[in-house]
Amino acid sequence: MLETIGVSSMNDLLVDIPQTLRLESLQLPAGLSEFETMAQVAALANRNRVFADRLTFRGGGVYRRFIPAAVAAVTSKPEFYTAYTPYQAEASQGTLQAIFEFQTLIAELAGLDVANASLYDGATAVAEAAMMAYVHTGRNEVLVSGYVHPEYVQVLRAFGEGRGIKVRKGGEPNKKTAAVIFQQPDFLGLLVDPRALTAAAHEVGALAIAAVDPISLAILAPPGEYDADIAVGEGQQLGLPPSFGGPHVGFVACKRELVRKLPGRLVGTAHDAAGRRGFVLALAAREQHIRREKATSNICTNHSLCALAAAVYLTYMGPYGLRQVAEVSFTRAHVLAERLAALSGWELAFPERQFLNEFPIRVPKGSAVVRKLARKGILGGLDVNRWFRELKGVLTFTCTEVNDPRAIDELLQALAS
């Protein structure tokens, strides 16, 4: 090959690199066989403690759910996972169609007009939605109402600072407010009144941004029904393992009049000369590779493979399977809440508020409770005092379809011991 190129050594190809910059070698160990590599990586994996899914009662934005085998069977197809962003549509119809189906599934769940091809996670989805509201209204304050996931708010602040957007927590919206952001159910698992929050936003000309749990939308009124302008959320529960927090998938759906403000990729239908329907990247004039500094976002690709997992999951479940999952979780969580609240010294932190499958409960000596459960192999509630000073001694417990009734019994027995 060197001969064809017309040089005598590899170094002749590196002549443009100043000699003073040239390295002898990298300060890294030598390479390993696959067997040795996996042994080392597995040793690290074995230093982690894995709690059984049925004995995991901790949520806080990441949940254990039943994942149908079909999901991994599809996402592990190399035709999907080793392809790249579908720049050449004719050779990328599988990816493009999967994204188009994902967009439709999310729009259907949210009850809104259009959804995009996905975003990095729930936190950045909230931040991107705030950017949409900022551009749409020309106002530079967003109001975060209630217990929105603290990490979503932190990311929102970091994004907001770059563009001079102020993030206000609590209080009433006013004429300076670009958007009211709320989470349904909120970070603690409690239901908010989305109709009232949306109406209050619209009253002052602000947008309403609902951060929603996609599985909850099988039973709860969707954002479109209460007139929210943008719905965002985290799609981890739709077929993705917890994986220490990622990769997961964010989603964003909106009303028709906001579509041009959407960040990231969008796929639409198109036809070839023979009239066959296909799928293409659409409205690219919003994006960084065309608009550069005037783009709606700097996001280039999205989380396509995670969106594919979510699409397979939702297609597997269908409308009634998804409702079953949501209802079983609801029933079990309510049974768990009732049994925990009956323990001496334990009480629901907000007994007057409704919840779905996660709830806050005030306990004596929260950290001792969690340690005690861990000794029995149970991942107990999440101490939310770490983010909210007023919630001293409050743990949130979550219960889904993977926490069978015997697991609930085991949790109670462990607490009694």
Place this chain on the structure above:
Amino acid sequence: MTEPLSFELSRPAVDPPRLPDANVAGPSPADVLPRGALRAKPPGLPRLSEPEIMRHYSRMASLNYSISENFYPLGSCTMKYNPVVNEAAAALPGFAELHPYQDEETVQGALELMWRLEQALCAIVGVDRVTLQPAAGAHGEWTALRMIRAYQHSRGEARTEVLVPDSAHGTNPASAALSGFQVVEVKSGGDGRISLADLESKLSPRTSALMLTNPNTLGLFEREILDIAELVHSTGAMLYYDGANLNAFMGICRPGDMGFDAVHMNLHKTFTTPHGGGGPGAGPVGVKSELVPFLPAPTVERTNGRLTLDHKRPQSIGRVRSFYGNFGMLVRAYTYILAMGGDGLSQASRDAVLSANYLRKLLDGHLEMPHDGPCMHEFVASAHNLTVQDGVRALDLAKALLDREFYAPTVYFPLVVPEAIMVEPTETESKATLDAFAQAVREIVAQAKTDPQGLHQEPKRTPVGRLDEVAAARRINAYLQGQSEDPVLRWKAAAESPS
């Protein structure tokens, strides 16, 4: 060959999958929640049986071209083979089943992996610390600019401009704008490299940073990088490295030694985590010591063999995504680095440079090469001569390659080359593959002389022919302006969509 949508295949007669019942006496949502809180109509999800679902997605997979099948010379994207051992590592239950809010004592292995990956990346690019939080390259760019801004702010400096070369990736100016900076473009000189004179004229006390990739997007090493760094630093500005092209020089040189203060890396390019059809990736950012206090929180710290997450970082720019980044991708990249070792990574970059120069030589004379070689890991050719002489454009060549069972190079980027064709072969392709690709390009160039009309008709062997994006854009506009009820960007049931 096309595949119907899942929504079109849906049959109301299909039963939902068998799922657990509650098996415990307790309330259902309708018992407890007010009617107004409940969904009136079930969501319009499709109803398919598992065999139908598996066939649907298998057929869709067959409509995709992927790196697992053949050559994917997409310039700037580093489409190298994704070792399957990476997938096995990420799927280990000790990683995949970890909850992000487990107590630190129970996730020491995960934190150790993150710490070791950080050390390895520091060694490869020559920086002091790395944040693993950003989810993608563009996210990393933005994170780095936020840190630079916070650093300068802490010194009482109000610098408002970011310089970006005209050949830069589109994400560079977009990230700068989202960080609150004015974007100032720096011109390339005739040799395809940044013009020092133009750079000097654009630098001012307002300059916060110069964003640069080296080798640049033309695949050319910026020979004067040390002068560029000195010039930028002399005005008090910082130098930012866009890591899209890191595959060119692992073990050969390091951005940190070139004078870059912040460096992002694409784990999905250089470190073989798969591209996933467009994500998830990971875009860690490395920084020199002066930027360390501004890293996103939490960082991973290691004291006496014990690993902790440090959330108390008063000068931090905050959090740029939830939890600790795309951890599953970090596992894959770490596995790759471990398997390759320092020697393997150095060899990978050398092979990538060799492949690019070899392919460039095979195509020279058939396509225009606007800049002199040698190139680094990729090169940019131009179809300008074909366009002028035969009316055949870079796009035609790209589509014709699809019919010859190759994916197309990146076309029309960088913007500074007319009819640009950007080719990045990577180190994982054999000489035979490169020869076959060159042969296909030569045949297409020959066909441009004899049958240019035929090329305008390609691709013919792909599942669909060229799709009319202009007509699609018109239909979307009609929908967005309320003149049509066909949303184009989603499927809608026929009854709801009269068009």
